[in-house]
Amino acid sequence: MKRACAWLLLLPLLGGCKPPDTDHTVLEQAQAMPLEFSVLGEGDLQSTKPTPLLVPGAQWTSRQLNWMLPDGSMVAKGDLVARFSAEQSKQDLAQARIDLERNLLARAAKQAELDDKNGQLDVDLTQVIAQYVIAERYANATLDAIARNDILDAVQDVHYLDVRQRILHWREDQSTARGVAELAVLDAQRSSFDTVAKQKKADLDALELRAPHAGILVLEKDWTNQVPHVGSSLYAGNAFANLPDLDVLEVRLTVPQIEAQGIKVGDKVELHRWGMPAQTVKSTINWVASTAQQRSRVNPVKYLMMKMSVPAEVARKYGWLPGQRFVGKIILLQVAKGYSVPNVALGGADGKPSVKVLEDGKVIRRTLKLGVRGATRTQVLEGLRPGDRVLLGDTDAEESQ
Template structure:
């Protein structure tokens, strides 16, 4: 058998009461430490100054500062052409495209042709009508000259007849005085003279009226010819517009129709981008849009470069809670920019010195922005009224209620539940 060590074991008796003393001492030390740690809280609870306790880790705290206050808008913009016209079909027909998307074009260059047989036939017909009416005008002018010559001849014959009658009356009167003619012959000569005078008067009046009528007829035919020539010119203009020309130096954007497609009048054909006048368009939140104004300065950056610009246009329409604004480059336009290229944009709305402000946080929207929680030295946050002013992306102007150096809860205050005083635990 294997021998064990039972013969070597010995029971040791503990001193009476020693374990109890150790336990009591440890418990007393623990209670003392707990009392020291909890004494500030118990003191505040006893005085009734804070009914709510919130951990400081849940809060964002910032100090009130005084200095330069800058209001700006920063965002992403894209390069757009200030002039990017869409070209339309002036008449219906089959389209022949002479360029491709992305091709560089010059002002006046033919980009597409529209084949319109109906318009060409109308132009030919109206030209023929104009030629016919031009011949009518010439014929009317010749006829007017002929009739005017005939009327002149009748007038001159009447004048001769009047003079002949006057001479005959003079001879008969002399003969009557000499006793060689009867008084009846003198009366007959006098009647003949009167008749010749009436005939001459009628010839003169008839010549004037007929010449006026002939003149009016010629003028009417000339006016009709002028109207017809205007119609021909308009048709020539329409035929000329069948050649779609570039309105500016630039680049072809999109081809909106297929080759040899048949289009209706006013159909979209293609777009031309004027690369000599580029702008940067950015979307601005509706809350900042009311502060934008044409001419405000801005900074444009991209690809490691920076450019100065200014607002050229602000859209009067709000779309999806945003307003479109465009910035024009100051000075020479940068090179190597492309349509829809992304750039960073910053627009300066306002800049002032010696302004009291806070970092922007949710407090600006909570409680209508009329109150904030101010941290006190005793570890509490007290709700105090404030009056806020202008707001930027990262700062809020303080007009009244706070002073530089005050520490304020700028975020997380929704956990306070509008309590007048809150305990901040560490």
């Protein structure tokens, strides 16, 4: 009975209460506070002056990696870094040597054929010359010495032998010219086969990669972001590793394009080795890529690359080496006191940025002057007052004029 009476006494009071205004969605109240916009990126420590180590051999020659030093190994000048094999080059060299032997046999056969043909022509010419001399002698003889019919036959023999002699000389010239041309073709083929053999021999002699100077071995990643490993198929002339100059180091960070808005040269960066946040160094961005790029064919996400230098004394202090993974906190904005609004609250009117605020129960559009835009929030330089209640940008609330 007491509980029922209590409820009866409260009913008039509850009936006089007005439910709260739920027509508008208030996102937050504006107030000045410390602001810090930052973006995280990841990347590797690299040298700005590395000595490239290329896969040895002729350009685009395929070879297989049989042995290599581990990534990050200390090497001295002349140390063996990697050893390769080239089965295709072995086969090509063997084929080139076979082609050379065939060419030598073909040339010898052609030379013998030409010598035989020229020898036969020489014999024929010798016989014709001898017969010509005899025929010419009788052709000039008198009727007292020889019968008239014999003289006529001799005259005919002189004419025939003269024509035959000219034909044999022509055939000899043609045979010599043709033979020289055929031998030249064979010599050109031999030169080509010899060049291939020398190239393949040199290619097989270049299956070891040695360090040109002392340093730390840093393996190069390919387009799939993978480093070489034993069994890899590589091509001569491609990058295999490098020996960096440890006095000039930089970190190359990548940030997803959607989070990279507002990043520019000169922004401050707090760097630390991945997994070791106590090892920190401050730097500034000195280069930003003009466009974002994909890092993988299977991943459509694009990343923006940027570079920042690392003091050599700090790297030596912490024992940092090229190839190590780093995390960078890029400071887009850092002020002691200021205003900001969520990006979802921003709208636009006549090309000017604005937000909707709730003032005395009415929705008012407030034009803003913006500063730094972050991934989720944007700095407001002018247009907000303390206590302003900012509405969602897509609210259906009717604006007051």
